[in-house]
Amino acid sequence: MGEIQVPDHIVQCVVCGARFRSNLLLHRGYCPRCGGIVTVRYEGLSFRVDPSGPGIWRYASLLPAVGARVSLGEGxxxxxxxxxxxxxxxxxxxxxxxxxxxxALIASYIASVRAGAVATPYVEDFTRSLLYYLSHADHIGRFIVVVSDVLSVPSEDVLYFISKGVEVVRQLSPTANFVEVDYLNPLTIEGLKTIVLEIYEEGVEVDSVVVPAETGLLAFSIWKGIQDLKELGYEANYEVVAVLVGERDVPNIISMTRDIRVVRVSDEEAYEATKKLLGKGIKAKPLSAASYYIGENLGRSIAVITAGFKQPARGRYVSEVRKVVREVLSRKSPLTAYNIWKEKPVFTLRGIYRAVKSMEQSGELCYEVSSHGKRKIKLYYLC
Ligand SMILES: [Zn+2]
Known part of the structure; x- marks a missing residue:
């Protein structure tokens, strides 16, 4: 770790209750006193839904404050x-x-602290997702992935890293200047907990939220979201059910709270569940399908399912950026592309420029030309 400074937040250990100030990335999620997992604590906690907030920023009141918000339409x-x-x-x-x-949250945090380089140990799905987000955030240059064995990385990931100019190393050089991001950190927990905030906001009437448990972090994050809601007096009385396949050990992180129920399914059951979901048109990983299987058995449940990485749909990102351009111009116009971005800097400046250009070509945006000395600038408005 070099010269990069990141702001501190208050975190609390879920095991011993110790509270201290820490930045949210470098801590690696563990309590220095007892090794327990730490989570973000908020002063003046509130649950206000902001429907104009893109992606997870809909719940900005329950997320750590950051200087720049990155969203690509997640959530x-x-x-x-x-x-x-x-x-x-x-x-x-x-x-x-x-x-x-x-x-989305980690990229926002990193963009806010203007870290030029990011290093992360390889974790399937997560690393590609993070890379995809960071490549859309400003101020990020190098991306270094630490792998213990390059042959264990799925080849589509290797090809994706090559296409993005990623450096792959076996060990980080201690002198290099970068921000190190572990999958397990307080920001991941805060980002993932938005799943249960959505379930709660939609008023879904279920008793259990069933999630696949590989590292246990997803189950833990759902639990954290429920704790936040309960602390505010909301009746988010969901039980978190973590599904394990086969004889795997219960992940440590799940054992750190007594509130998460652990359920096991056999490999055969996971396979059957995957087949069943596929028959319904949903391609899920066996572990995800297993949570569906358990949800079916428990009744009054919602199962969280996910699948492997898919090539990101560029269309969704583009349409989110255009939405922001429209919204800003309907409030205030004419504006330059730069000033559109300044009004609501949720996407990158480059993203806004691109969107404005294509909206101009499609005839959605009109402009007037104004002279600034020798320079002519375009002031945009909705046609
Ligand atoms: Zn502790």
Whole structure:
């Protein structure tokens, strides 16, 4: 770690209750006193939904304050009824993974502290999602992925890294200047908890939220979101059910709270559930399908399912940026592209320029030309 400074927030250990100030990335999520997991504490907590906030920023009042908000249209994933079970389909996120919720927050944080280089250990789905988000955030240059064994990385990930100019190393050089991002950190938890905020906001009447448990971080994050809502006096009385496949050990992070119920399914059951979901047109990983299977057995449940990485749909990002351009210009116009961005800097300046250009070509935006000395600038308004 070099010269990069990041702001401190208050975090609290869920095991021993210790509170201290920490930045939200470098801490790696563990309490220095007891090794417990730490989560963000808010002063003056409130739950105000901001429908104009893109993606997870709809819940900005329950997220850490950052200087720049990055969103590529993650969140607000559909809730579908499949047979007797409700399903929260996280595949609808830009890269097909719930990780996008965490990536939006982490990329925002990193853009806010203007870190020029980011290093992260390789984690399937997460690393690609984070890279996708960082490549859309300003101020990010180098991206370094630490792999223990390059052959264990799926080849589509390797090809994606090459296309993005990523550096792959086995070990980080201690002298290099970068921000190190672990999958397990307080920001990931805050980003992922937005899943349950959406379930609560939509007034879904269920007793349990069933999630696949690999690292246990998703189950823990859902639990944290429920704690935040309860602390504010909301009746978010959902039980978190973490689904494990086969004989795996209960992840440490799940054992750190007594409130998460652990349920096991066999490999055969996970396979059957995957087949069943595929028959309904949903491609899910066996672990995700297993949570659907458990939801079906429990009744009054919502199962969170996700799938592997999909190539991000550029269209969704573009339409989100255009929405912002329209919204700004309907409030105030004419404006230069730069001033549109200044009014609501939720996307990158480059993204706004691109959107304005294509909206001008499609005839959606009109402009008048104004002279600034020798320079002519375009002032845009909605036609
Ligand atoms: Zn502790």
């Amino acid at each position: 607000l994933t559909p809730i579908q009824k499949l047979g007797e079970v409700l399903v929260k389909n996280e595949r609808a996120n830009p890269t097909g993974s719930y990780s996008d919720r965490a990536s």
